[in-house]
Amino acid sequence: MSDAQNPEPKGLIGRFLAMPADSVPKTLFVAVALCLFASMVVSAAAVSLRPVQEANKLRDKQLNVLQVAGVYEPGMNVAEAFAAFEPQVLDLATGEFTDQFDAATFDDIAAASDPELSVALDNDLAGIGRKAKYRVIYLLKAEDGSLDKVILPVHGYGLWSTLYGFIALENNGNDIFGLQFYQHGETPGLGAEVDNPRWKALWSGKKLRDDNGDVQITVAKSQPAAGPDFYVDALAGATLTSVGVDNLVRFWVGEEGYGPFLERLQAGEI
Numbered sequence: 001m002s003d004a005q006n007p008e009p010k011g012l013i014g015r016f017l018a019m020p021a022d023s024v025p026k027t028l029f030v031a032v033a034l035c036l037f038a039s040m041v042v043s044a045a046a047v048s049l050r051p052v053q054e055a056n057k058l059r060d061k062q063l064n065v066l067q068v069a070g071v072y073e074p075g076m077n078v079a080e081a082f083a084a085f086e087p088q089v090l091d092l093a094t095g096e097f098t099d100q101f102d103a104a105t106f107d108d109i110a111a112a113s114d115p116e117l118s119v120a121l122d123n124d125l126a127g128i129g130r131k132a133k134y135r136v137i138y139l140l141k142a143e144d145g146s147l148d149k150v151i152l153p154v155h156g157y158g159l160w161s162t163l164y165g166f167i168a169l170e171n172n173g174n175d176i177f178g179l180q181f182y183q184h185g186e187t188p189g190l191g192a193e194v195d196n197p198r199w200k201a202l203w204s205g206k207k208l209r210d211d212n213g214d215v216q217i218t219v220a221k222s223q224p225a226a227g228p229d230f231y232v233d234a235l236a237g238a239t240l241t242s243v244g245v246d247n248l249v250r251f252w253v254g255e256e257g258y259g260p261f262l263e264r265l266q267a268g269e270i
Ligand SMILES: Cc1cc2nc3c(=O)[nH]c(=O)nc-3n(C[C@H](O)[C@H](O)[C@H](O)COP(=O)(O)O)c2cc1C
Pocket: 159, 160, 186, 187, 188, 190, 191, 192, 235, 236, 237, 238, 239, 240, 241, 242
């Protein structure tokens, strides 16, 4: 066959196309093209699903607020029921509400990593490093408009992870209605038993502070001197997670946490 009948392919693309299908350049090209295509599909899916994920995250948080306040019933519309709660941005240092931020959108977890909106902790009982200066709390009002409960976000380190949850207090700011975590990475069957309804039920009716105003609530293996009103039995086989919960609750209801707000609540100023 002459060169005129089968000419040498011209240019880079021509030479590439003329190569056998199992040549190294063509194999590499197909592999890279496949990787690029797959990463584009994954990125598109991640971007398009982000609003759905955000909506699910919000719904889950609202569901947890409803549950810890004892108002959730299976099948109820979470967003509608959540409308009964009044979100407020709380200035932790003063214990007063602020309208500096929109309570519906302020992200107090993200604020904890913002140097302007957070402070480093010297006495870091909860193992969180920094705390946001402002937190979003929820007020549940009774039908007559009086305050029924307050729902306060809490978080702190357990054994393997930071546990995020809410503590619900009666309107006297001292009696616990409930405690529940909506996110953690503790071991199923051990530390993750913080989610066990039987253990969560132990918190109901316990008190934070004694008559002297000292924080006495304790999660431990044995009852503290302050007595049964202040005692939640530690999780069996998960003492370290229990110690983490003990620490985080004490931190958040103490002076570095909601202490100033709880004092105002007890004084009837809220
Ligand atoms: C794989 C593995 C996972 C564990 N997960 C937890 C946990 O999530 N929380 C916890 O407190 N202890 C966990 N432990 C147990 C702790 O190491 C420790 O033994 C326990 O907290 C002591 O509790 P106890 O005094 O009640 O036995 C785990 C142990 C193993 C081996």
